[in-house]
Amino acid sequence: MSVKELFINNIAWAQKVKxxxxxxxxxxxxxxxxxxxxIGCSDSRVPANEIIGLMPGELFVHRNVANLVVHDDLNCLSVIQYAITDLKVKHVIVCGHYGCGGITAxxxxxxLxxxxxxxxxxxxxxQNLHRASIEKNNTQERIIDQLCELNVIEQVANVSKTSIVSDAWSQGQKVTIHGWIYSMTNGLLSDLDINVSSAEDLKIQYTQAIDRINDRFKLSPENE
Known part of the structure; x- marks a missing residue:
């Protein structure tokens, strides 16, 4: 498809919406x-708005390789600050996906x-933080899947520990941080059961979420 065809597609889309x-x-x-x-991965196969059925204007989006929240990444932190301080979003969704190229690498x-x-x-x-549990898997594919899930939990924790979120909570602003994962094989999202609305929530839910993932991946695939 040529660049010119993208403009043709845009016109058709705008006309249909109108x-x-x-x-x-x-x-x-x-x-x-x-x-x-x-907060999701840059992978073009994980289109944020489409997979949760939201229209333009209903979802503020930040994407990078492997859906990471790093405390010296001013781009990501600026997005989080604008979303929480100015837009007053009520929910921050960290969404990873199975088969992530960054996790696989x-x-x-x-x-790369x-x-x-x-x-x-x-x-x-x-990976190093969770190496003991990850290496109990007997296939590389399962190791990658487990790390994809564990990475989401760690990034939820990173979001929750930012001064931006901490300040919002201390001022009584209601913001919940969620951890999800997407499967490209069936188009479905899974909730990793971490929904953090306070520093106290994080202390409890972080360990529980990690344990659930590790326990599930201890099982043989046919028993999951």
Whole structure:
């Protein structure tokens, strides 16, 4: 498909939206008040709005390789701050996906290029933190799947520990941090059962979520 065809597609999309809802673009231009911030992977097969059925304007989105929240990443932190402080989102969703290229590269020790390799050191840190439980799996595919889930939990914790979220909670602002994972084989999301609304929640739910994942991956595939 050529670049010119993308503009043709855009015209067709805009015309269809306007036909279905003549006032849509006018409303969209006058207000930006999403309730959700999505922190997901850059993988083009995981389109945030589409997989949860939300229209433009209903989801604020930040994406990077392996859906990481790193405390010196000013891009990600700026998005979180704007979403919570200015847009007043009520929910932050950290969503990973099975078969993530960044997670796979970390597990297989693949070299993708200097900058990407440096970025994926953050995934290596997650892998090292949970190495004892991950290495109990007998296939590389299951190790990758388990690390995809564990990485989501760690990033939920990282979001929850930012001064941005901590300040919002201390001021009584209601913000909940969720951890989800997406499967490209069936198009479905799974809730990893971590929904953090306070520092106290994190202390309890973090360990519980990690234990649930590790216990589930101890089982043989046919018993899951």
């Amino acid at each position: 036909k279905d809802d003549p006032a849509f673009f006018q409303r969209l231009s006058l207000q930006h008040a999403p309730e959700y911030l999505w 970390s597990v297989k020790n693949q070299k 290029g200097t900058l990407v390799d440096n970025w994926l050191l953050n995934v290596d840190n997650v």
